[in-house]
Amino acid sequence: MLNKSITVKNLYKEYEINVLDYKSFKKDLINFFGLEKFFKNYSKTQNKINALQNVNFEINKGDVVALVGENGAGKSTLIKILSNITEPSSGEITYEGKLIALLTINAGLAGDCTAKENIYFLAAMHGYSKKQIDEKLQDILDFAEISKFVDTPIKKFSGGMTTRLVFSTVLNFKPDILIADEILANSDDNFKIKCIKKLKQLNAEGTTILFVSHEKELIKNLCNYGILFEKGLTTQKIEINDCYQQYSEIDKKN
Amino acid sequence: MTIIKKSSNKEKLVVSIFKYRYFLFQLVKRNFIIVYKQTVLGRLWPIINIFLQSGVFTIIFSKLLKLPTDDVPPFLFYMCGMLVWFFFQSNTLKTSQIFTNFGYFFSAAYFPRILIPVALILENFIFLVINFFIFVFIYLVMKVMGYTINTNFSLLIYLPLIFIYISFLSFSIGLVISCLSAKYRDLALISNHGLQLLFFATPIVYSSQFLSGSFKILNYLNPVSYPVVLIKSIFFSTELLPFEVLICNLITCVVLFCFSIFFFNKVSRNVVDYA
Numbered sequence: 001m002l003n004k005s006i007t008v009k010n011l012y013k014e015y016e017i018n019v020l021d022y023k024s025f026k027k028d029l030i031n032f033f034g035l036e037k038f039f040k041n042y043s044k045t046q047n048k049i050n051a052l053q054n055v056n057f058e059i060n061k062g063d064v065v066a067l068v069g070e071n072g073a074g075k076s077t078l079i080k081i082l083s084n085i086t087e088p089s090s091g092e093i094t095y096e097g098k099l100i101a102l103l104t105i106n107a108g109l110a111g112d113c114t115a116k117e118n119i120y121f122l123a124a125m126h127g128y129s130k131k132q133i134d135e136k137l138q139d140i141l142d143f144a145e146i147s148k149f150v151d152t153p154i155k156k157f158s159g160g161m162t163t164r165l166v167f168s169t170v171l172n173f174k175p176d177i178l179i180a181d182e183i184l185a186n187s188d189d190n191f192k193i194k195c196i197k198k199l200k201q202l203n204a205e206g207t208t209i210l211f212v213s214h215e216k217e218l219i220k221n222l223c224n225y226g227i228l229f230e231k232g233l234t235t236q237k238i239e240i241n242d243c244y245q246q247y248s249e250i251d252k253k254n
Numbered sequence: 255m256t257i258i259k260k261s262s263n264k265e266k267l268v269v270s271i272f273k274y275r276y277f278l279f280q281l282v283k284r285n286f287i288i289v290y291k292q293t294v295l296g297r298l299w300p301i302i303n304i305f306l307q308s309g310v311f312t313i314i315f316s317k318l319l320k321l322p323t324d325d326v327p328p329f330l331f332y333m334c335g336m337l338v339w340f341f342f343q344s345n346t347l348k349t350s351q352i353f354t355n356f357g358y359f360f361s362a363a364y365f366p367r368i369l370i371p372v373a374l375i376l377e378n379f380i381f382l383v384i385n386f387f388i389f390v391f392i393y394l395v396m397k398v399m400g401y402t403i404n405t406n407f408s409l410l411i412y413l414p415l416i417f418i419y420i421s422f423l424s425f426s427i428g429l430v431i432s433c434l435s436a437k438y439r440d441l442a443l444i445s446n447h448g449l450q451l452l453f454f455a456t457p458i459v460y461s462s463q464f465l466s467g468s469f470k471i472l473n474y475l476n477p478v479s480y481p482v483v484l485i486k487s488i489f490f491s492t493e494l495l496p497f498e499v500l501i502c503n504l505i506t507c508v509v510l511f512c513f514s515i516f517f518f519n520k521v522s523r524n525v526v527d528y529a
Contacts, residue, residue: 015527025438084258084364086526093258100363107362110284112291121284124277125363 003061004096005177005208006082011055011091013077018047051077053232055091059225064199064209066219068243069229070250075212078229079103079181082210097176100126102183105166111155115146115165118154122169136172143198144168159186171198178202179210184218196222216244261523267515270366277365281373286380300381301388304340308333315459324461326490327401333389334489335458338482341382341417342424343449348374349428350445353436353525360526367522368515371429375421382417393489404491413488416481423477423507429514433521437528456482463493477503 018024030039052074059065067075080086082093083101108125109118119140123133141147144164146157154162163186170178178199184192199222203209213219219226219240226243228235230250235243271278290296308329315321316328323331349371353360356370397403435442456478457465465473473479473495480495480503487494 020438020528028437080361080526081258085361087260087523088258090260095256095258099256103362107358110288112288113284117284117287121280124274124280125359125365127274127277127365129276 004058005061005063006059006093006095006210008055008057008078009092011052011078011081011093012050012089013052013074013081013086014048014089015051015077016047017049050232052081052088052234055232055234057227057234057237059208059210059237061096061208062203062206063225063237064203064211064223065237066223066226066240066243067210067212067229068219068226068247073229074232074234075229076103076181078234079179079210079212082179095177098127099177099179100170100173100175101179101181102166102170103181105163105183109154109162109166112153114151115141115154115157116150118165119169122166123173126170126173128173132173139172140165140168143172143194160188160191163187164191167195171195171202174202174205174207176206177208177210181212182214184213192218220244267368271369271372274366274369278369278373278376281369282376282380285373285377297384300384304333304336304385304388307336307340311336311459321460322464324463324486324490324492326403326486326492327396330393330396330401330403331486331490332459333392334486335456335482337382337385337389338416338420338478338485339453339456339458340385341378342420342478343453344378344381345375345421345424346428346431346449347445348378349425350431350435350442352428352432354439354442357526360522367525368518371425371432371518375425379417379421403489406488406491409484409488412484416485419504419507420478420481422511426507426510426514429518430510433514433517436521436525452476452478455479457486458482461492462495474499474502477506479503 016024030036055074055078067078069075079101080103081088082095083099083103085101085103108122110121113121116137119137120130120133123136124130141150144161144167146161146165149157149161154165157165163183167180167183167187184195187195196218199209199211209223211219211223223240225237226240227237228243228246228250235246238246290299293299295302311332312328315332316323348355352370352374359370360367393403431441431445435445455472455476457473462473462479462483480500483492483495486492
């Protein structure tokens with residue numbers, strides 16, 4: 001029997017899209033105090049948009065799943081909810097084990113601090129202890145190929161080097177679930193190949209991977225399943241080739 | 255197994271701080287490293303600040319306006335009050351701006367959000383300790399030089415309690431401001447003026463005996479007054495405020511603290527959506 005890794009049930013996420021000014025402030029106040037009936041011109045229609053609408057899917061342990069869709073289709077919103085950065089408006093997600101999501105590369109890094117300091121900081125932010133980090137430090141530096149620059153402030157690093165530092169830090173801790181949102185975009189081909197290899201190795205050891213990228217070849221090489229996003233609606237987990245076929249159909253329609 | 259749904263994420267203050275203690279340490283360390291990067295004098299800056307401030311006050315309030323300082327050397331009198339005020343002000347201001355200044359952390363990964371303001375307080379505490387030793391040094395030097403300064407040794411044990419009280423008070427006020435200004439930032443823009451008003455409402459540059467009538471009552475209601483009067487009383491044996499004021503202030507602090515934690519837990523959950 002296959003173990004469930006992530007289960008998403010009836011997930012919704014609403015966002016306000018109005019400008020925040022005195023009008024929205026008035027509405028918020030009325031809502032807050034429950035005074036709707038005292039204001040004649042009060043209209044309940046807030047400018048809201050559903051970034052995710054009734055999303056349902058299940059992912060098994062050891063799957064490598066691509067999240068495919070156009071910009072603004074809801075991929076990043078789902079990842080934000082999965083990583084507990086923001087809450088769903090309704091619905092439920094359950095998952096097993098340690099989950100790490102990489103949403104942006106630069107968040108949490110300080111240019112004035114050295115590579116080593118940043119590695120410790122990043123890993124601590126993801127909840128690891130000093131002892132755990134001490135053990136992994138050499139592996140992280142080796143994999144990122146920055147051993148020479150341990151004590152260099154990272155504002156002197158190139159974009160690619162910074163990406164390598166962050167990616168390497170997370171990969172070497174072997175989380176149970178790893179989510180990466182378009183973070184290999186500015187790496188060179190060599191490091192991409194190295195990362196894919198490492199991701200496959202992690203996957204073989206049981207890590208579930210969710211991957212977002214607009215590079216079709218990279219995804220087809222790495223992922224065996226896909227979930228297609230379109231304007232907040234999603235498909236179930238489907239074979240990656242089917243996923244891309246449906247995606248191209250949406251493209252043609254537009 | 256982890257379950258994520260609306261309002262499922264309830265943080266337990268002490269538990270989460272303990273669990274993420276290494277991250278807390280890293281946060282404090284990082285802030286401490288970054289603040290005075292690319293300055294020549296580096297860590298000397300907080301010391302210079304309190305010196306300059308006390309010097310300016312001595313010129314304006316003592317020499318120019320001739321405000322009485324309870325027969326204490328003016329420079330020392332102002333420095334003593336500023337010790338408490340700097341800590342309070344810095345805590346409140348930094349805590350009130352967490353959503354704007356640390357928004358990028360909040361959208362980077364999940365960690366107990368409360369760690370950010372706690373780290374700020376701890377960082378300020380380091381500077382407080384440095385400032386305190388400078389103060390004690392000057393205090394002793396002036397005493398040896400023959401100024402009449404009477405230490406009230408019986409109150410000395412309350413000294414750490416003053417700073418613990420100030421930590422909690424400023425943490426609570428800062429958090430409430432940060433939550434109220436997370437969506438609409440107006441309050442954050444006015445808080446500077448509020449703090450300035452509070453500064454002059456607190457007996458720092460004048461003695462509390464100086465006040466009478468309704469100003470005296472206001473002084474009793476001001477939660478920062480008692481600690482300032484108390485620390486002056488420890489180092490200069492000046493008069494204390496009535497005991498009831500202390501009780502009243504403590505109740506204010508506890509209520510504010512509970513409210514701020516509740517409010518912060520509510521706001522911080524979805525703050526990345528609009529901050």
